[in-house]
Amino acid sequence: MTPSTRRLLERALPKVFAWLLLAFLFVPVLVVIPVALTDRDYLSLPNNGISFDHFAALANWRAGWMPSILTSLGIAVASSVVATAVSVAFAIGAWVYVGRWPSILRVVLLSPLIVPPIIYAVGMVRLWSKLGLLDTWLGVTIVHVILAMPLAVLAVGASLSNLDPRLVQAARSLGARPETIFGRVILPNIVPGTVAGAILAFIVSWDEITVTLFITSRGIVTLPRKIWTSIADAVDPALAACTTVMLAVTIVGLILRMTVWDRIAQRRP
Amino acid sequence: MTSFQRWAFCLTVPAALLTLCLYVLPILQVLALSFTEPTLGFGNYVALFHNAAIGRVVRTTVIVSAVTTVLTIVMSYAVAFALVHMPPAPRRVALFMVMVPFWISVLVRAFAWITILRRNGVLNSALVGSGAVSEPLELVYNQFGVIVGMVHYMMPFAIMLLYANLSEIDLRIIQAARSLGARPVTIFFRVWLPLSVPGLAIAGLFIVIFSLGFLVTPAILGAGRVLMVAEYISVQISSTLRWGVATALSTMLLLVVGILVALAMRSPALRAAFEGGRK
Numbered sequence: 001m002t003p004s005t006r007r008l009l010e011r012a013l014p015k016v017f018a019w020l021l022l023a024f025l026f027v028p029v030l031v032v033i034p035v036a037l038t039d040r041d042y043l044s045l046p047n048n049g050i051s052f053d054h055f056a057a058l059a060n061w062r063a064g065w066m067p068s069i070l071t072s073l074g075i076a077v078a079s080s081v082v083a084t085a086v087s088v089a090f091a092i093g094a095w096v097y098v099g100r101w102p103s104i105l106r107v108v109l110l111s112p113l114i115v116p117p118i119i120y121a122v123g124m125v126r127l128w129s130k131l132g133l134l135d136t137w138l139g140v141t142i143v144h145v146i147l148a149m150p151l152a153v154l155a156v157g158a159s160l161s162n163l164d165p166r167l168v169q170a171a172r173s174l175g176a177r178p179e180t181i182f183g184r185v186i187l188p189n190i191v192p193g194t195v196a197g198a199i200l201a202f203i204v205s206w207d208e209i210t211v212t213l214f215i216t217s218r219g220i221v222t223l224p225r226k227i228w229t230s231i232a233d234a235v236d237p238a239l240a241a242c243t244t245v246m247l248a249v250t251i252v253g254l255i256l257r258m259t260v261w262d263r264i265a266q267r268r269p
Numbered sequence: 270m271t272s273f274q275r276w277a278f279c280l281t282v283p284a285a286l287l288t289l290c291l292y293v294l295p296i297l298q299v300l301a302l303s304f305t306e307p308t309l310g311f312g313n314y315v316a317l318f319h320n321a322a323i324g325r326v327v328r329t330t331v332i333v334s335a336v337t338t339v340l341t342i343v344m345s346y347a348v349a350f351a352l353v354h355m356p357p358a359p360r361r362v363a364l365f366m367v368m369v370p371f372w373i374s375v376l377v378r379a380f381a382w383i384t385i386l387r388r389n390g391v392l393n394s395a396l397v398g399s400g401a402v403s404e405p406l407e408l409v410y411n412q413f414g415v416i417v418g419m420v421h422y423m424m425p426f427a428i429m430l431l432y433a434n435l436s437e438i439d440l441r442i443i444q445a446a447r448s449l450g451a452r453p454v455t456i457f458f459r460v461w462l463p464l465s466v467p468g469l470a471i472a473g474l475f476i477v478i479f480s481l482g483f484l485v486t487p488a489i490l491g492a493g494r495v496l497m498v499a500e501y502i503s504v505q506i507s508s509t510l511r512w513g514v515a516t517a518l519s520t521m522l523l524l525v526v527g528i529l530v531a532l533a534m535r536s537p538a539l540r541a542a543f544e545g546g547r548k
Contacts (some may be wrong), residue, residue, distance in 0.1 A: 011454050018351030018363075021344050025424055026366035029373055031381050031391055043384065045391065086283045093280030096273070102281060105401050109288050114530060115296070116482020118499040121520045122506055123295030126302070146292050178276040207374045210499075214507065224414065227376045231383065231489055240384075243377040250373050254365065 054241040068226040079144035087152035094207035117210040144205035150178035159193020303516035313517035334480035345427035371425035434468025
């Protein structure tokens with residue numbers, strides 16, 4: 001082996017390997033698309049031409065996909081609003097308050113990011129069955145609020161860490177009352193973090209499956225729960241159609257995030 | 270306390286009440302139940318160590334988690350290392366290819382892998398069709414399938430953590446090594462790798478923690494044949510109703526996670542991320 005081919009190998013091989021791994025990450029997800037377009041009525045690749053029937057089945061109310069989508073949307077919007085409101089209040093309070101309390105509370109608040117959700121599921125099944133909140137809107141929404149708060153707190157906290165504390169000092173020295181400072185000085189300055197937090201909270205609730213699986217049965221069927229049972233049955237190609245739509249939404253969202261959001265962020269100094 | 274400070278304190282109260290009453294308390298109750306259900310004492314823990322079925326579940330969990338972590342870290346490091354060296358345009362494409370699986374639901378990914386790996390799935394059809402194998406391979410509903418799915422789930426996390434760590438490395442150190450005549454392989458093993466140890470440690474700990482308590486992917490791709498701790502707990506609380514065993518296993522899992530986090534918290538970077546707030 002000549003030195004130049006050796007150098008080429010040293011440079012090219014890692015690159016080829018990395019792109020193969022990127023393909024391993026990205027390509028398998030795309031497999032749901034051809035399955036969604038199958039012309040047969042069971043999970044398979046298209047045989048004689050493609051068909052959009054399974055996408056139509058998604059819209060069919062009695063097939064159960066639409067009710068699940070609406071259930072998930074409702075719970076995700078509700079838990080995102082509550083989680084964001086509580087997290088914004090906490091993040092601002094913790095940013096202003098002097099003392100150990102906020103940093104201790106922050107560790108507890110962020111712990112759902114690390115504690116395996118199955119442990120929380122065990123606890124909540126017990127608590128909700130005692131309080132009669134199993135399989136109810138309220139029960140699911142509360143759990144989703146708790147699970148969504150960590151990411152909302154992190155997003156709002158990131159926005160706050162860019163805020164100049166002298167702004168608050170200036171407002172105070174000019175005699176602004178506390179509610180004015182929180183509402184008209186701090187809040188308008190952390191809008192980007194709040195929006196990001198709300199979106200993250202929505203996504204957490206929309207995707208949540210582990211705890212939801214245990215605290216719901218027939219009454220509340222969120223979309224992840226519907227997908228879960230549908231995977232277990234392993235027949236209906238509407239499952240592939242549904243996952244294809246979710247994939248499309250994710251890709252569009254990411255492209256927007258990578259283009260539009262960055263441009264907005266650049267405009268705000 | 271000034272009225273301003275009192276206001277700030279009040280703002281933290283709703284979050285505090287929510288997490289304490291509806292997160293911390295239910296989990297404390299799980300810990301308590303492991304000592305009281307069905308009878309008071311350490312009976313559940315004695316049973317854990319004498320039950321052959323639970324022993325098998327723990328062994329499976331440890332093996333699958335260990336293999337997943339090693340594979341995830343090695344493969345993610347290769348991607349993160351390449352990302353750091355890419356020009357901006359291909360890097361955007363590569364990051365996009367990492368972020369799509371990162372954001373897509375874990376259920377969609379598990380379903381995609383079932384479609385690919387099952388007996389009459391995409392991969393087996395292609396292999397049999399091309400004549401590479403005569404019989405379809407058993408690729409899923411076994412440890413292999415579970416590990417493929419888990420590595421695929423963990424890699425985007427690990428790549429983002431490692432990429433953040435590698436981008437912070439001062440490139441002038443690399444230039445210095447090169448100008449002193451070090452060959453690429455030497456630079457990699459003597460400069461890049463030692464400087465990546467903190468990132469590798471954090472990513473590794475996260476992956477181990479996520480793997481040990483993972484329910485969805487092992488349950489779907491294992492289909493009951495690769496029983497890991499989380500799925501075993503779920504069976505105990507939803508079908509056999511052995512709350513004592515379920516809560517004792519949960520407590521052990523929480524203890525292991527706690528020890529791992531305590532280890533991780535010795536890293537200043539992670540501690541800062543968790544405590545954050547006012548500097």
